[in-house]
Amino acid sequence: MSGAEILVGYDGSADAGVALDWALDEAQRSGRAVRLAHVFEWLAVTGWIGPGVAPGIWPDETARRQVEELVRKAVADAAAARPGLTVRGEVYDGPPALVLQERSADAGLLVLGSRGHGGFAGLLAGSTAVAVTAHAHCPVAVVRAGQAPAAGPVVVGVDGSEAARVALGFAVESAAQRRVPLRVVRVLAAPPEQDERAAVAAGRAAVQEALAPWRDALPDAGVDVEVLPGNPAAALVEASRSAQLVVVGSRGLGGLRGMLLGSVSQQLLQHASCPVVVARER
Numbered sequence: 257m258s259g260a261e262i263l264v265g266y267d268g269s270a271d272a273g274v275a276l277d278w279a280l281d282e283a284q285r286s287g288r289a290v291r292l293a294h295v296f297e298w299l300a301v302t303g304w305i306g307p308g309v310a311p312g313i314w315p316d317e318t319a320r321r322q323v324e325e326l327v328r329k330a331v332a333d334a335a336a337a338r339p340g341l342t343v344r345g346e347v348y349d350g351p352p353a354l355v356l357q358e359r360s361a362d363a364g365l366l367v368l369g370s371r372g373h374g375g376f377a378g379l380l381a382g383s384t385a386v387a388v389t390a391h392a393h394c395p396v397a398v399v400r401a402g403q404a405p406a407a408g409p410v411v412v413g414v415d416g417s418e419a420a421r422v423a424l425g426f427a428v429e430s431a432a433q434r435r436v437p438l439r440v441v442r443v444l445a446a447p448p449e450q451d452e453r454a455a456v457a458a459g460r461a462a463v464q465e466a467l468a469p470w471r472d473a474l475p476d477a478g479v480d481v482e483v484l485p486g487n488p489a490a491a492l493v494e495a496s497r498s499a500q501l502v503v504v505g506s507r508g509l510g511g512l513r514g515m516l517l518g519s520v521s522q523q524l525l526q527h528a529s530c531p532v533v534v535a536r537e538r
Contacts, residue, residue: 260288260362260363260364260365260394261288261289261290261291261362261363261364262279262282262283262286262288262289262290262291262363262364262365262366262367263291263293263356263359263360263362263363263365263366263367264276264279264290264291264292264293264366264367264368265293265294265295265352265356265366265367265368265369265384265388266292266293266294266327266330266345267294267295267352267369268294268326268330269369270369270401271369271370271399271400271401272369273369273401274369274399274400274401274403275367275368275369275397275399276292276330276334276367278367278397278399278531279365279367279397280334280337280338280341280343281406282365282367282397283338283341284338284341285433285434286433288364288365289341289342289343289344290334290341290342290343290344291343291344291345291346291363292327292330292331292334292343292344292345292346293345293346293348293355293356293359294323294326294327294345294346294347294348295347295348295349295350295351295352295355295356296319296320296323296347296348296349297349297350297351297352320347323347324347327345327346327347328345330345331343331344331345352384353384353387353388353391356368356384356388356392357387357388357391357392357393360388360392360393360394360396361393361394363393363394364394364395365394365395365396365397366388366392366394366395366396366397367396367397367399368384368385368388368389368396368397368398368399369385369398369399369400369401370385370398370399370400370401370525385398385525386522386525389506389521389525389534390506392536393536394536395426395533395534395535395536396533396534397531397532397533398525398531398532398533398534399531400531403529403530403531406500406501406530407500408436408498408499408500408530409431409436409437409438409439409477409480409498409499409500410427410430410431410434410436410437410438410439410475410499410500410501410502410503411427411439411441411492411495411496411499411501411502411503412424412426412427412438412439412440412441412502412503412504413441413442413443413488413491413492413502413503413504413505413520414440414441414442414463414466415442415443415488416442416462416466417505418505419505419506419535419536420466420504420505421466421505422505422535422536422537423503423504423505423533423535424440424466424467424470424503425470425535426503426533426535427440427501427503427535428467428470428473428474428475429473430501430503430533431474431475431477432473432474432475432476434475434500434501435475435476435477436475436477436500437475437477437478437479437480438474438475438477438478438479438480439479439480439482439495439499440463440467440479440480440481440482441482441484441491441492441495442459442460442462442463442481442482442483442484443483443484443485443486443487443488443491443492444456444459444483444484444485444486452485455485456483456484456485459483460481460483463481463483464481467479467481488520489519489520489523489524490523492504492520492523492524492528493523493524493527493528493529496524496528496529496530496532497529497530499529499530500530500531501530501531501532501533502524502528502530502531502532502533503532503533503535504520504521504524504532504533504534504535505521505534505535505536506521506534506535506536521534
């Protein structure tokens with residue numbers, strides 16, 4: 257995990273508040289600075305004014321000042337609640353998804369609420385969270401209001417892909433920092449040619465081989481390896497019910513070329529019962 261700062265997308269919504277609290281906990285464990293980022297879109301008023309006069313765009317300065325005050329207060333409250341942490345705030349202009357994607361290039365971790373003020377009722381992961389997770393330059397954590405308090409192991413889904421290797425490294429360090437067990441889940445999605453027992457044994461051996469480079473960093477609380485047949489997304493969603501964090505790669509072996517966010521990652525963003533990190537190399 258990089259020592260670069262933790263960037264939090266913040267818009268004052270309930271999910272953004274939960275995401276900020278989660279980021280501050282992460283900062284206390286890792287010693288990193290936290291930067292709140294509110295992305296402000298100008299409110300535009302356009303229309304026909306007269307012959308030869310172009311439509312006008314009127315920036316809403318009052319709304320901008322309100323946003324700046326919102327961020328200042330959030331930073332002050334966070335700094336007061338977590339003395340010793342470095343907490344900053346910034347207001348950026350532009351489309352939220354695009355700006356957060358660009359700012360993620362300088363971050364070690366980007367933390368988002370599952371839905372902001374623009375989210376539609378019933379949509380568990382908003383369009384901004386899904387878009388940013390697909391295109392960000394660093395790992396992205398998506399946190400939802402109403403999720404159970406942090407407890408249980410760190411769960412990571414692996415499938416032998418390069419993205420899964422990155423996710424495994426992130427999960428190992430996360431479990432070690434939290435001093436909780438690591439649960440490694442490998443799901444045999446396709447029916448194996450050999451018998452199930454042999455396929456599970458081969459899958460377990462592959463997981464142990466993937467863990468080898470991390471032996472010195474593995475959590476003292478232990479490592480549990482689970483290899484089972486079934487649907488990867490369903491298995492990880494179920495595992496999230498008793499986990500404090502689920503980590504996956506951006507795309508696994510089943511991902512289509514050109515698809516930046518795999519189907520398993522998308523399913524977890526929508527249905528996981530705990531925060532989800534989609535890990536990728538910076």
